[in-house]
Amino acid sequence: LFDVDDLIVNTAGSMIGFALAGPVSRLLPTRQELDTVSFQRGASISFTRRVFAFLADMACLTFASGILAVVVVSFGITLSIQWMPVLFIAYFGLLPILLHGQTPGKRLTRMRIVQRNDNTAHWYQYFLRYGLLIAGLVGAPYCLNRLLFTLMDVLHLDNLASLVLHGLLIGGYLFWLFFAGIRMALHKPLFYERWSRTKLVSTINRT
Numbered sequence: 001l002f003d004v005d006d007l008i009v010n011t012a013g014s015m016i017g018f019a020l021a022g023p024v025s026r027l028l029p030t031r032q033e034l035d036t037v038s039f040q041r042g043a044s045i046s047f048t049r050r051v052f053a054f055l056a057d058m059a060c061l062t063f064a065s066g067i068l069a070v071v072v073v074s075f076g077i078t079l080s081i082q083w084m085p086v087l088f089i090a091y092f093g094l095l096p097i098l099l100h101g102q103t104p105g106k107r108l109t110r111m112r113i114v115q116r117n118d119n120t121a122h123w124y125q126y127f128l129r130y131g132l133l134i135a136g137l138v139g140a141p142y143c144l145n146r147l148l149f150t151l152m153d154v155l156h157l158d159n160l161a162s163l164v165l166h167g168l169l170i171g172g173y174l175f176w177l178f179f180a181g182i183r184m185a186l187h188k189p190l191f192y193e194r195w196s197r198t199k200l201v202s203t204i205n206r207t
Contacts, residue, residue: 057105
């Protein structure tokens with residue numbers, strides 16, 4: 001049987017919902033506003049995005065290095081760890097030239113290397129950018145470590161002094177990495193970006 005009470009409750013609920021729909025909808029963001037926020041987030045180069053692109057590129061570089069090592073060994077050539085800086089600069093220097101400012105990792109994360117004025121980067125800027133990066137990550141710590149060993153031999157430092165100096169060197173290096181990570185998180189250019197006059201931009205287009 002038809003329940004009059006249910007009819008009254010359902011009708012009243014529908015009327016209240018209809019009356020509240022307008023005011024509530026004005027409090028919620030529109031589709032255009034949501035699209036704008038989404039685009040702004042995509043246009044921003046986040047720390048996570050940069051790290052993911054770098055790890056993806058390092059995976060590609062490791063894979064390519066393994067294939068190259070297998071190929072050259074047939075010619076009697078052995079690729080040692082000393083070749084890694086050369087392969088690093090070749091990978092990050094040549095591929096952006098061929099891929100218009102991108103590497104596989106950057107293409108995957110929708111980023112591109114450009115000049116500070118947003119123009120296409122010159123070929124030498126790619127090599128300078130990543131040459132400076134590898135120098136900061138590997139070259140400078142290696143040279144400082146060799147210098148430390150030389151000072152230890154010249155000054156005849158004991159094991160405790162050697163341990164303290166190496167601890168200071170490692171601590172300083174880790175602090176520098178932490179400081180660089182903070183600058184990336186704050187969207188501040190790092191030293192290799194300033195000196196090469198390059199930057200990363202998003203290739204995500206607004207639809």
